[in-house]
Amino acid sequence: MIHPALSFDLFCRVVDNFGDAGVCWRLAQRLAALGQSVRLWIDRPAVLARLLPALDEQAAKQTLDGVQIRPWHQAEHTAPPQGGVVIEAFACNLPATYQAAMAGRGCLWINLEYLSAEPWVEGCHGLPSPQANGVPKFFFFPGFTPATGGLLREPDLLVRHEAAQAQDRSARLHALTGLSDARFALDGNELVILLFCYADAPLAGLQAALAGLERPVRLLVPGDRLPAVLRDQGGLRIVPMPFVPQARFDELLGCCDLNFVRGEDSLVRAIWAGAPLVWQVYRQAGDAHLDKLEAWLDRADWPPLAAELIRAWNRQDDDAVASALPAALQEPAWSGWRTRSRAWRAEQATRPDLARNLLDFCRQHL
Numbered sequence: 585m586i587h588p589a590l591s592f593d594l595f596c597r598v599v600d601n602f603g604d605a606g607v608c609w610r611l612a613q614r615l616a617a618l619g620q621s622v623r624l625w626i627d628r629p630a631v632l633a634r635l636l637p638a639l640d641e642q643a644a645k646q647t648l649d650g651v652q653i654r655p656w657h658q659a660e661h662t663a664p665p666q667g668g669v670v671i672e673a674f675a676c677n678l679p680a681t682y683q684a685a686m687a688g689r690g691c692l693w694i695n696l697e698y699l700s701a702e703p704w705v706e707g708c709h710g711l712p713s714p715q716a717n718g719v720p721k722f723f724f725f726p727g728f729t730p731a732t733g734g735l736l737r738e739p740d741l742l743v744r745h746e747a748a749q750a751q752d753r754s755a756r757l758h759a760l761t762g763l764s765d766a767r768f769a770l771d772g773n774e775l776v777i778l779l780f781c782y783a784d785a786p787l788a789g790l791q792a793a794l795a796g797l798e799r800p801v802r803l804l805v806p807g808d809r810l811p812a813v814l815r816d817q818g819g820l821r822i823v824p825m826p827f828v829p830q831a832r833f834d835e836l837l838g839c840c841d842l843n844f845v846r847g848e849d850s851l852v853r854a855i856w857a858g859a860p861l862v863w864q865v866y867r868q869a870g871d872a873h874l875d876k877l878e879a880w881l882d883r884a885d886w887p888p889l890a891a892e893l894i895r896a897w898n899r900q901d902d903d904a905v906a907s908a909l910p911a912a913l914q915e916p917a918w919s920g921w922r923t924r925s926r927a928w929r930a931e932q933a934t935r936p937d938l939a940r941n942l943l944d945f946c947r948q949h950l
């Protein structure tokens with residue numbers, strides 16, 4: 585059945601870091617790739633520009649990858665699309681004038697929530713949220729089970745990962761980072777690890793664990809500032825590297841044997857890379873993030889030594905990381921972790937992606 589294209593207005597307010605902009609930009613691109621008309625309204629285009637270097641952060645209007653990108657304040661004087669979908673990402677509060685104008689225009693209002701593996705998400709996904717202005721509003725939750733909205737994934741992503749694996753890793757890293765080949769002259773046995781974490785991560789424990797391994801390690805650290813505690817020691821070589829554009833972040837993950845990731849978007853992308861990962865959950869008040877972590881560990885069903893390491897990483901426990909990381913990297917634990925990573929990726933990839941689910945949901949409710 586051929587469906588007419590829908591108009592989407594996607595609102596993104598950057599709270600901190602890159603995740604809000606990162607998730608919204610991926611969703612906007614996916615909806616556009618599915619043939620929909622998409623406007624992305626963002627309050628801090630400069631943050632998006634870090635992920636998307638082609639973006640002119642001063643422009644009043646520009647179209648990239650089929651998505652019209654606009655500064656948030658312009659929405660205050662813009663009419664919502666007649667019969668269109670308004671996505672309020674992460675409860676970001678729509679501009680009041682825009683929200684008032686939605687009534688009577690046949691709009692559908694979607695509250696896109698943060699990703700969580702907690703069981704209650706299944707009960708709340710797709711629930712209506714009655715509004716005073718009469719506009720139908722629904723909660724839409726990303727998630728890891730068929731009873732949720734799923735995870736963002738481009739249809740060719742896994743094929744791209746497979747194709748990259750067939751190419752020489754040193755050459756891929758060189759092409760990706762622009763750093764000299766010599767930095768990536770890897771011997772066959774070398775462990776390549778990506779480190780993308782928050783400032784409070786237990787890096788002293790990481791340093792001790794990696795420097796003490798028999799196997800040589802190349803630790804890639806993207807970003808502007810290298811944490812002082814990290815240094816070349818024993819078989820450990822640190823490679824500070826530039827932050828890569830988001831469009832190439834998957835390639836970076838695909839070059840690594842183990843990915844330390846954080847927040848929301850890099851977690852999902854590391855799952856699709858199919859290699860072992862250590863997730864640092866975004867801190868929340870009242871330690872709510874630790875419930876989120878446990879729920880995710882339950883769902884992912886990692887081998888016990890991997891789960892122990894991930895817990896230690898999130899407790900900022902240097903000593904525990906220093907002992908848990910070498911244990912998780914030793915055979916047979918390491919092979920078990922790699923096998924489970926591929927299996928979980930395959931299981932997740934059997935489901936439609938979040939953008940496809942969202943589009944179907946909107947067609948049903950408009």
Ligand code: TRH
Nearest residue numbers: 600601602603606806827828829830847848849850866
């Ligand atoms: O930056 P984050 O910590 O974002 C967080 C989370 O989304 C969190 O849930 C949210 O509440 C908080 O922001 C406000 O981590 P995240 O989600 O992984 O986003 C990082 C983005 O940066 C992701 O899109 C990948 C991208 N990235 C690059 O494009 N290039 C790089 O070199 C690196 C390291 C990351």
